[in-house]
Amino acid sequence: MKTKTENCQSTSTPQVVKTELEVLISSIEKRMSIANRSPSSSKSYVRAVVRLYDFHTTHPKDLELDQILDFLLFIKNEKGLHWRTIKLYVAGLRYYYSEIVGAIELAQQIPYPKEKPSLPEVISREELQQLFEGCLNYKHKVMFRLMYSAGLRRSELAKLKLTDIETQDGKMRIRINTSKGGKDRYTVLSFTILEELRIYYTMCRPKTYLFNGRVKGEPMSLGGIRHALLMAIKKSKLKRHVNLHILRHCFASHALEDGLNIKTLQHLLGHQSVLTTMIYLHVSDVPLSKAFSPLDNWH
Numbered sequence: 243m244k245t246k247t248e249n250c251q252s253t254s255t256p257q258v259v260k261t262e263l264e265v266l267i268s269s270i271e272k273r274m275s276i277a278n279r280s281p282s283s284s285k286s287y288v289r290a291v292v293r294l295y296d297f298h299t300t301h302p303k304d305l306e307l308d309q310i311l312d313f314l315l316f317i318k319n320e321k322g323l324h325w326r327t328i329k330l331y332v333a334g335l336r337y338y339y340s341e342i343v344g345a346i347e348l349a350q351q352i353p354y355p356k357e358k359p360s361l362p363e364v365i366s367r368e369e370l371q372q373l374f375e376g377c378l379n380y381k382h383k384v385m386f387r388l389m390y391s392a393g394l395r396r397s398e399l400a401k402l403k404l405t406d407i408e409t410q411d412g413k414m415r416i417r418i419n420t421s422k423g424g425k426d427r428y429t430v431l432s433f434t435i436l437e438e439l440r441i442y443y444t445m446c447r448p449k450t451y452l453f454n455g456r457v458k459g460e461p462m463s464l465g466g467i468r469h470a471l472l473m474a475i476k477k478s479k480l481k482r483h484v485n486l487h488i489l490r491h492c493f494a495s496h497a498l499e500d501g502l503n504i505k506t507l508q509h510l511l512g513h514q515s516v517l518t519t520m521i522y523l524h525v526s527d528v529p530l531s532k533a534f535s536p537l538d539n540w541h
Contacts, residue, residue, distance in 0.1 A: 263295060264361075266302070269342055277341075280420070290334030293317075303343050307351055310335060318355070325355040362491040362526050365482050370492060376478025382470045384435070384442045385453055386489060391432040392416055393493035393511050396486045397469070400461050402452040407431065407439065421512055429510045494519070498526040 267288055274284040294302050297313045317323045317331065319533065332354050340349035367371075370390060377383035389399055398418050414431045439452075449458040455466060468486060475484055483511040490511070497507055508519040 250254045263292065264296065267292065270338060273341055274337075280421075280422075286330045287334035287337050290331040291338045293331075294335065302338065307348060310352055314352075325358055328355045329357075338352065361525050362495075362521065363483065363488055364495045365480075365484060365488060367496065369480060369482060370410050370489075372478045373474055373480055373484060376474040376476075376480070378440060378470070378477065381446055381453065382443050382474060384438050385467070386471065386474065387438065388432075388435050389486065390489040391435045393427045393490050393497075394418070394429070395422070396464055397421075397488060399453065400451075400464055400467060403450060404448065404452055407436075407452065418512065425512060427509070427512045429512075460497060489527075491522070494522040495526045498528055499523055 247406060270288050270291060271284055274287065289363070291302055294310065295451070297316065298305060298309055300309075314328065314331065318328055323331075332352055336349045336352050338349075338353070339345045340460055374383055374387055377386065385399065388394065389396075394402075394416075402416070403420065406419065408415050408417060408428075409431070414433065414436070415428045416431050418429060420428050444469050446454075447458075448454045451461040453462045453467075454460060455462045471484070494507060494511060497510075498504070504519055504523075507522070508516045510538055511519060513519045
Protein backbone atom coordinates (compact mmCIF):
# COMPACT_ATOMS: atom_id res chain seq x y z
CA MET A 243 0.00 0.00 0.00
CA LYS A 244 1.41 3.37 -1.04
CA THR A 245 1.83 5.96 1.61
CA LYS A 246 0.34 9.45 1.35
CA THR A 247 3.79 10.81 0.72
CA GLU A 248 4.34 8.41 -2.16
CA ASN A 249 1.01 9.27 -3.78
CA CYS A 250 1.51 13.00 -3.69
CA GLN A 251 3.75 14.77 -6.19
CA SER A 252 6.22 17.33 -4.94
CA THR A 253 4.97 20.89 -5.28
CA SER A 254 8.39 22.47 -4.86
CA THR A 255 9.83 24.29 -7.87
CA PRO A 256 12.78 22.42 -9.39
CA GLN A 257 16.00 24.36 -8.98
CA VAL A 258 17.49 25.54 -12.25
CA VAL A 259 21.23 25.07 -12.28
CA LYS A 260 22.97 27.84 -14.16
CA THR A 261 25.83 27.00 -16.49
CA GLU A 262 29.31 28.33 -15.86
CA LEU A 263 28.88 30.86 -18.67
CA GLU A 264 25.52 32.08 -17.34
CA VAL A 265 27.04 32.66 -13.90
CA LEU A 266 29.89 34.57 -15.51
CA ILE A 267 27.53 36.81 -17.49
CA SER A 268 25.32 37.40 -14.45
CA SER A 269 28.28 38.49 -12.31
CA ILE A 270 29.34 41.12 -14.85
CA GLU A 271 25.81 42.44 -15.42
CA LYS A 272 25.12 42.63 -11.69
CA ARG A 273 28.32 44.54 -10.94
CA MET A 274 27.80 46.98 -13.80
CA SER A 275 24.18 47.56 -12.80
CA ILE A 276 25.20 48.41 -9.23
CA ALA A 277 27.88 50.74 -10.61
CA ASN A 278 25.14 52.41 -12.69
CA ARG A 279 26.96 51.74 -15.96
CA SER A 280 24.97 52.11 -19.16
CA PRO A 281 23.19 49.08 -20.72
CA SER A 282 25.25 49.50 -23.90
CA SER A 283 28.51 49.34 -21.92
CA SER A 284 27.27 46.27 -20.05
CA LYS A 285 26.37 44.59 -23.34
CA SER A 286 29.75 45.30 -24.96
CA TYR A 287 31.73 44.24 -21.86
CA VAL A 288 29.81 40.97 -21.58
CA ARG A 289 30.39 40.32 -25.29
CA ALA A 290 34.16 40.73 -24.84
CA VAL A 291 34.38 38.29 -21.95
CA VAL A 292 32.05 35.73 -23.55
CA ARG A 293 34.06 35.71 -26.77
CA LEU A 294 37.27 35.27 -24.79
CA TYR A 295 35.58 32.33 -23.05
CA ASP A 296 34.51 30.84 -26.40
CA PHE A 297 37.96 31.33 -27.94
CA HIS A 298 39.79 29.32 -25.26
CA THR A 299 36.81 27.22 -24.04
CA THR A 300 38.16 27.97 -20.58
CA HIS A 301 36.85 30.20 -17.82
CA PRO A 302 38.52 33.61 -18.22
CA LYS A 303 39.54 33.71 -14.53
CA ASP A 304 41.86 30.77 -15.24
CA LEU A 305 43.61 32.40 -18.21
CA GLU A 306 47.04 34.00 -18.22
CA LEU A 307 48.09 37.23 -19.92
CA ASP A 308 49.57 35.46 -22.97
CA GLN A 309 46.27 33.71 -23.61
CA ILE A 310 44.35 36.99 -23.41
CA LEU A 311 46.81 38.56 -25.85
CA ASP A 312 46.40 35.61 -28.22
CA PHE A 313 42.66 36.31 -28.30
CA LEU A 314 43.17 40.02 -29.02
CA LEU A 315 45.66 39.19 -31.76
CA PHE A 316 43.11 36.80 -33.29
CA ILE A 317 40.29 39.37 -33.45
CA LYS A 318 42.72 41.91 -34.90
CA ASN A 319 44.41 39.81 -37.60
CA GLU A 320 41.97 36.97 -38.31
CA LYS A 321 38.71 38.82 -37.78
CA GLY A 322 40.03 42.17 -38.97
CA LEU A 323 38.12 44.15 -36.36
CA HIS A 324 38.49 47.94 -36.34
CA TRP A 325 40.75 49.40 -33.65
CA ARG A 326 37.76 51.15 -32.07
CA THR A 327 35.99 47.79 -31.67
CA ILE A 328 39.12 46.19 -30.22
CA LYS A 329 39.33 49.12 -27.80
CA LEU A 330 35.86 48.19 -26.51
CA TYR A 331 36.97 44.57 -26.08
CA VAL A 332 40.01 45.66 -24.09
CA ALA A 333 37.87 47.94 -21.91
CA GLY A 334 35.55 45.02 -21.19
CA LEU A 335 38.37 42.62 -20.34
CA ARG A 336 40.11 45.19 -18.16
CA TYR A 337 36.87 45.79 -16.28
CA TYR A 338 36.29 42.06 -15.78
CA TYR A 339 39.77 41.30 -14.48
CA SER A 340 40.02 44.37 -12.23
CA GLU A 341 36.45 44.56 -10.89
CA ILE A 342 35.21 40.96 -10.97
CA VAL A 343 38.36 38.85 -10.59
CA GLY A 344 40.33 41.40 -8.58
CA ALA A 345 43.43 40.88 -10.74
CA ILE A 346 44.24 44.58 -11.08
CA GLU A 347 47.85 44.06 -12.14
CA LEU A 348 46.79 41.64 -14.90
CA ALA A 349 44.10 44.06 -16.10
CA GLN A 350 46.63 46.90 -16.39
CA GLN A 351 48.85 44.76 -18.61
CA ILE A 352 46.16 44.31 -21.27
CA PRO A 353 47.14 46.97 -23.83
CA TYR A 354 44.76 49.32 -25.58
CA PRO A 355 45.28 49.43 -29.37
CA LYS A 356 47.05 52.47 -30.75
CA GLU A 357 44.45 54.89 -31.97
CA LYS A 358 44.26 55.66 -35.67
CA PRO A 359 41.87 58.59 -35.77
CA SER A 360 40.29 59.35 -39.11
CA LEU A 361 38.53 62.50 -40.20
CA PRO A 362 34.72 62.34 -40.16
CA GLU A 363 33.01 62.10 -43.52
CA VAL A 364 30.72 64.95 -44.53
CA ILE A 365 28.67 65.74 -47.62
CA SER A 366 27.70 69.11 -49.05
CA ARG A 367 24.48 70.98 -48.33
CA GLU A 368 23.43 70.35 -51.93
CA GLU A 369 23.94 66.61 -51.49
CA LEU A 370 21.97 66.70 -48.24
CA GLN A 371 19.08 68.40 -50.04
CA GLN A 372 19.25 65.71 -52.74
CA LEU A 373 19.06 63.06 -50.02
CA PHE A 374 16.07 64.69 -48.33
CA GLU A 375 14.21 64.92 -51.62
CA GLY A 376 14.78 61.19 -52.12
CA CYS A 377 12.80 60.22 -49.01
CA LEU A 378 9.80 57.99 -49.73
CA ASN A 379 7.44 59.90 -47.45
CA TYR A 380 7.15 63.05 -45.37
CA LYS A 381 7.81 61.22 -42.10
CA HIS A 382 11.21 60.00 -43.28
CA LYS A 383 12.09 63.42 -44.66
CA VAL A 384 11.35 65.12 -41.34
CA MET A 385 13.26 62.39 -39.47
CA PHE A 386 16.47 62.91 -41.39
CA ARG A 387 16.18 66.69 -41.47
CA LEU A 388 15.73 66.62 -37.70
CA MET A 389 18.82 64.41 -37.28
CA TYR A 390 20.86 66.84 -39.36
CA SER A 391 19.42 70.01 -37.83
CA ALA A 392 20.12 68.91 -34.23
CA GLY A 393 23.17 66.65 -34.62
CA LEU A 394 21.36 63.55 -33.34
CA ARG A 395 22.59 59.99 -33.19
CA ARG A 396 20.32 57.28 -34.59
CA SER A 397 19.60 55.88 -31.11
CA GLU A 398 18.75 59.37 -29.85
CA LEU A 399 16.27 59.89 -32.67
CA ALA A 400 14.57 56.56 -31.96
CA LYS A 401 14.11 57.36 -28.24
CA LEU A 402 12.74 60.88 -28.75
CA LYS A 403 9.35 61.36 -27.13
CA LEU A 404 6.78 64.03 -27.94
CA THR A 405 7.52 65.64 -24.57
CA ASP A 406 11.21 66.02 -25.48
CA ILE A 407 10.38 68.79 -27.96
CA GLU A 408 10.36 71.83 -25.67
CA THR A 409 8.89 75.10 -26.94
CA GLN A 410 7.18 76.45 -23.79
CA ASP A 411 8.15 79.91 -22.48
CA GLY A 412 9.98 80.72 -25.68
CA LYS A 413 12.31 77.71 -25.43
CA MET A 414 13.54 76.11 -28.64
CA ARG A 415 15.33 72.94 -27.61
CA ILE A 416 15.29 69.15 -27.71
CA ARG A 417 15.94 67.08 -24.60
CA ILE A 418 18.14 64.02 -25.15
CA ASN A 419 17.69 61.44 -22.39
CA THR A 420 20.26 58.83 -21.35
CA SER A 421 22.40 59.20 -24.43
CA LYS A 422 25.93 57.87 -24.90
CA GLY A 423 27.53 57.37 -21.50
CA GLY A 424 24.11 57.54 -19.84
CA LYS A 425 24.10 61.35 -19.92
CA ASP A 426 21.25 63.77 -20.56
CA ARG A 427 21.64 66.97 -22.56
CA TYR A 428 19.81 69.57 -24.59
CA THR A 429 20.39 70.35 -28.23
CA VAL A 430 19.04 73.00 -30.58
CA LEU A 431 15.56 72.88 -32.14
CA SER A 432 15.45 74.45 -35.58
CA PHE A 433 12.59 76.89 -36.25
CA THR A 434 12.25 75.36 -39.71
CA ILE A 435 12.06 71.83 -38.31
CA LEU A 436 9.49 72.86 -35.70
CA GLU A 437 7.10 73.89 -38.47
CA GLU A 438 7.78 70.65 -40.34
CA LEU A 439 7.17 68.64 -37.16
CA ARG A 440 3.80 70.34 -36.72
CA ILE A 441 2.80 69.31 -40.24
CA TYR A 442 4.07 65.79 -39.61
CA TYR A 443 2.14 65.57 -36.32
CA THR A 444 -1.09 66.59 -38.03
CA MET A 445 -0.53 63.96 -40.72
CA CYS A 446 0.60 61.01 -38.58
CA ARG A 447 -0.60 61.73 -35.01
CA PRO A 448 2.28 59.88 -33.31
CA LYS A 449 1.74 58.54 -29.80
CA THR A 450 4.31 58.74 -26.96
CA TYR A 451 7.35 58.56 -29.25
CA LEU A 452 7.95 61.25 -31.86
CA PHE A 453 8.50 58.62 -34.55
CA ASN A 454 6.44 55.49 -33.99
CA GLY A 455 7.23 52.08 -35.38
CA ARG A 456 4.57 49.81 -36.85
CA VAL A 457 2.63 50.06 -33.61
CA LYS A 458 1.65 53.47 -32.24
CA GLY A 459 3.19 54.10 -28.84
CA GLU A 460 6.26 52.03 -29.71
CA PRO A 461 9.48 53.61 -30.99
CA MET A 462 10.71 53.10 -34.52
CA SER A 463 13.41 50.43 -34.62
CA LEU A 464 17.03 51.27 -35.40
CA GLY A 465 16.84 48.88 -38.34
CA GLY A 466 13.74 50.65 -39.62
CA ILE A 467 15.50 54.02 -39.55
CA ARG A 468 18.49 52.58 -41.40
CA HIS A 469 16.25 50.97 -44.02
CA ALA A 470 14.48 54.30 -44.60
CA LEU A 471 17.85 55.94 -45.25
CA LEU A 472 18.92 53.23 -47.69
CA MET A 473 15.69 53.72 -49.65
CA ALA A 474 16.23 57.50 -49.71
CA ILE A 475 19.80 57.07 -50.97
CA LYS A 476 18.62 54.73 -53.71
CA LYS A 477 15.85 57.05 -54.86
CA SER A 478 18.02 60.18 -54.67
CA LYS A 479 20.73 58.49 -56.79
CA LEU A 480 23.46 59.91 -54.58
CA LYS A 481 26.87 58.64 -55.61
CA ARG A 482 28.50 59.40 -52.26
CA HIS A 483 28.80 57.02 -49.31
CA VAL A 484 26.17 58.06 -46.77
CA ASN A 485 25.20 56.61 -43.40
CA LEU A 486 23.10 57.94 -40.55
CA HIS A 487 26.07 59.23 -38.56
CA ILE A 488 27.14 61.43 -41.48
CA LEU A 489 24.08 63.59 -40.79
CA ARG A 490 25.54 64.33 -37.35
CA HIS A 491 28.97 65.06 -38.85
CA CYS A 492 27.38 67.45 -41.35
CA PHE A 493 25.57 69.29 -38.55
CA ALA A 494 28.85 69.87 -36.71
CA SER A 495 30.82 70.86 -39.81
CA HIS A 496 28.18 73.20 -41.22
CA ALA A 497 27.50 74.80 -37.83
CA LEU A 498 31.18 75.70 -37.49
CA GLU A 499 31.18 77.13 -41.01
CA ASP A 500 28.24 79.32 -40.03
CA GLY A 501 30.10 80.67 -37.01
CA LEU A 502 28.91 78.51 -34.08
CA ASN A 503 31.26 78.62 -31.07
CA ILE A 504 33.25 75.40 -30.62
CA LYS A 505 32.35 75.13 -26.91
CA THR A 506 28.65 75.52 -27.71
CA LEU A 507 28.97 72.83 -30.37
CA GLN A 508 30.66 70.55 -27.83
CA HIS A 509 27.65 70.91 -25.54
CA LEU A 510 25.12 70.32 -28.33
CA LEU A 511 26.91 67.15 -29.49
CA GLY A 512 27.35 65.86 -25.94
CA HIS A 513 31.13 65.46 -26.21
CA GLN A 514 32.96 65.02 -22.92
CA SER A 515 36.10 66.70 -24.27
CA VAL A 516 36.36 69.69 -26.60
CA LEU A 517 39.24 67.86 -28.32
CA THR A 518 36.68 65.45 -29.79
CA THR A 519 34.69 68.37 -31.16
CA MET A 520 37.76 70.10 -32.58
CA ILE A 521 38.25 67.37 -35.18
CA TYR A 522 35.43 69.02 -37.16
CA LEU A 523 37.68 72.03 -37.68
CA HIS A 524 39.65 69.85 -40.10
CA VAL A 525 36.67 69.12 -42.33
CA SER A 526 34.91 72.48 -42.12
CA ASP A 527 35.37 75.35 -44.51
CA VAL A 528 35.53 77.85 -41.65
CA PRO A 529 35.43 81.29 -43.31
CA LEU A 530 37.93 84.02 -42.57
CA SER A 531 35.31 86.73 -43.12
CA LYS A 532 34.67 86.94 -39.36
CA ALA A 533 38.33 86.76 -38.42
CA PHE A 534 40.01 89.80 -36.92
CA SER A 535 43.24 90.90 -35.27
CA PRO A 536 42.98 91.72 -31.56
CA LEU A 537 45.34 94.64 -32.14
CA ASP A 538 42.59 96.45 -34.04
CA ASN A 539 40.44 96.42 -30.89
CA TRP A 540 43.02 98.28 -28.81
CA HIS A 541 42.04 101.75 -27.70
